[in-house]
Each structure stands twice: as C-alpha cells, then as structure tokens.
Amino acid sequence: MGFVVTIVGLGVIGASLGLALKDSPLVEELIGVDPQDHVGKEAVALGAVRRTEKLEAGIENADVVFLCCPLERLEEVIKQAAPVLKPGAVVTDVGSVKQVVMEWFRRWLPGGVYGIGGHPMAGSERTGLAGADRYLFENAVYVLVLPPGTPSGPFETLSQLISCTGAKIITMDAAQHDRLVATASHLPHLAAVALVNQAGKAPEALGLAGGGFRDTTRVASSNPAMWEEIFMFNREAVLDQLDGFIGELNRLRGYIAAADRQRLRQELQAAQALRESVPRGARGALPSACEIITVVLDRPGVIGYLGTVLGEGGINIVDIEILRVREGDGGTIRLGVPSVEDGEKAVKLLRDQGIKAWMR
Ligand SMILES: NC(=O)C1=CN([C@@H]2O[C@H](COP(=O)(O)OP(=O)(O)OC[C@H]3O[C@@H](n4cnc5c(N)ncnc54)[C@H](O)[C@@H]3O)[C@@H](O)[C@H]2O)C=CC1
Ligand SMILES: O=C(O)C(=O)Cc1ccc(O)cc1
Known part of the structure; x- marks a missing residue:
C-alpha cells in the first residue's frame, strides 16, 4: 500500500512535484487542492494530480500533505488544515523562508501531526501551472527542517517521496x-x-x-x-x-x-578564484561531474546530435548548459558526464565527428 499524497497549491512548484510523484509506486493516491477551479482542472488534464478536492476533503485521509501555496496564504491554510489532518500525517511546505513557517507549524498543528519544513532549491522564472516541469527537482538540493523531537518515521516517509523527484535532501535548522x-x-x-x-x-x-x-x-x-x-x-x-x-x-x-589598481586587481582575483571553486556540473551544492565544453554550429537538432553521438558511445549526459549562442554562427555548450574517464571518451567521440570539444 502506498501513501495518500495531497498537494495544496498547484502552481510551478506544486504541479512540478505532482508530475514528479505521479508514477511512483510509493504514491497510492495523488490529490490536488487549489482555490482556482480552472487551475485544478488543468492540473488533472496535465496529469499533475489524479483528482482535485476542496481543502478539507483533500487532506482528511492524506498521509503526506505538500503545502505549495504562496507564503502569504500559508498560515491560514495551516490553520484551516490543522483540525482535519489525521493522526500521524506529515505536513510539509515548499516556502523559500523557514523560520516563520516552523513557527506556524508549532503554533497550529495538533500533537501527532508532524510539520516538517521543506524548500526545494530549484524554481522557475515562470508562474503557475504553465511553468510546471516534471524534472524541475532533478539533482536539486532540497532542504528539510525537522522540529526537535521529530521521530524518524515521518522524516523517512517524506524523504522517500522527495527522493522520487531526483532531489538531494539535506537537513538544517530554520535560522541557518x-x-x-x-x-x-x-x-x-x-x-x-x-x-x-x-x-x-x-x-x-x-x-x-x-x-x-x-x-x-x-x-x-x-x-x-x-x-x-x-x-x-x-x-x-x-x-x-x-x-x-x-x-x-x-x-x-x-x-x-583612488585608481588603486593593485587592490582592485586583488578583489577581482579573489572573486575569480572563489567563483571557480563553486562546484559546476551539478545544481546547488552537489559534487561536480566531469565537464566538457563543445562548440557547435547553430542549426536545429544539434543538441540531439550531441546526445546521439555520446549515447551511442555509452556516455550518459548528466547535465547540460548552453553557455553562449551566436545566432547564425554557433554556440558553446557545457556537458556534464559522470566521470573523468567518460569525459576523455566523450571528447574523443565528439572530435571523431569533427566537433570541437575539450575537458574543462
Ligand atoms: N517559483 C519558484 O521558483 C520557487 C518557489 N518556491 C516557493 O513555493 C511556493 C509556491 O510558489 P510557486 O509554485 O512559484 O507559486 P505559483 O504562483 O506558481 O502557484 C501558487 C498556487 O497556489 C495557489 N493558491 C493560492 N492560495 C491558495 C490557498 N489558500 N490554498 C491552496 N492553494 C492556493 C494558487 O492558486 C496557485 O495555483 C512559494 O511559497 C515559494 O516561496 C520555492 C522554490 C522555488
Ligand atoms: O531560477 C533560479 O535559479 C532560482 O534560484 C529559483 C528559485 C527561486 C526561489 C527559491 O526559493 C529557490 C529557487
């Protein structure tokens, strides 16, 4: 038997979570709640949730509730949800700030319901369901904040579900x-x-x-x-x-x-060194994969072609970023691969096809 999961707020984050969770064997039911009826209907049509309900009906049997509404709405949603949640339920949010949310959980949730703060460090410039992306959380850091004394069971349940999205969980306290x-x-x-x-x-x-x-x-x-x-x-x-x-x-x-070139240069150099030390090839604070830079012609299908060349050579691309595009000319693309051996092999495969490529 899997979990009954309810997502409250079907915007970018809520709908992306739904899309990432919908096929998990851990999820028996996936219910959505959103005050905008058309959003609920579109979320069902998109497959982000299986059905929608009003808040109370949507959460009364839930094992895990993801609160994904704007922060400004969150306290009233927690207050409204508190009397309806079943004992043992796990409630989590996705808000970008954690101290205030942990205080709302502490103040409003009854004993036996576990409020665990959450914050996926991935997002979008877009708003609402239209920005939903099944892979939004893949490889992203996902922060969880556990109130003191949280038993391991609720944390395990939530971690298992979040892991289905491909996110990497780290825990810390709310102030930090x-x-x-x-x-x-x-x-x-x-x-x-x-x-x-x-x-x-x-x-x-x-x-x-x-x-x-x-x-x-x-x-x-x-x-x-x-x-x-x-x-x-x-x-x-x-x-x-x-x-x-x-x-x-x-x-x-x-x-x-003061035209102080020496101190100015020191600042620039310090920033350059620090920026270079930030792991690339991964999102957030995750270990870096090996990186390859390729320069390709600006033509349709070129990224697919890179994927085919490397895929046929047995190389998995774990990250991709377009660094520069010069319209009508070409583009510079960064590819992340799992290891240095893969990187060396990938560079050779690409060069064999006449594509400029090097390891960074
Ligand atoms: N968008 C981003 O890049 C990221 C956002 N977050 C956090 O996620 C939360 C949601 O952000 P988005 O998904 O971008 O917002 P959004 O604006 O795309 O979606 C919010 C959804 O919540 C619904 N909603 C409003 N009031 C509600 C209520 N009382 N009950 C249930 N649903 C309600 C809205 O109808 C809307 O569909 C925010 O707290 C934000 O801090 C966290 C990480 C990244
Ligand atoms: O678009 C980006 O790069 C972001 O950084 C998105 C984002 C926005 C808000 C968050 O709380 C977390 C991530």
Missing part, C-alpha cells in the same frame, strides 16, 4: 537556512533587480546587453509577488546581506575612485 538562502538566493535576486533597474535608466544600454548582463540578471524576470513575500518574511537576514553587499560595492568604488 534563512541566513544561507539570504546569501545564496535572496541577495542575488536583489542585485539582479538593481542591475536591471540601473540599466533601465539608460534604455539604449539594454541594446548592448550581452551574455554577462543576461547571466547576472536572469532571475529578475521571476514572479514579483513571490519575491516581495520572500523579502518581507526574511527581512533581518536580507538586510544583513544587503549591508554586507553595499559595503563590498563601496569598497570597489573606493579603489576605482
């Missing part, structure tokens, strides 16, 4: 989570917003924006409502990070104003 995401996710988002708005003061500059601008500002296209909530629910840690960042900018400004 909020500090770390302020650094790794929330501050970078603000920096992207500031960069775009600064460039917007000279719109003709946007016409010159190349890969660097796109790389550093991609996330500024994300859902403003969601990010506004995140900044409000993680104010303290975000302010702390902003202060540090403003300090960094001011220091750089000082070196440039």
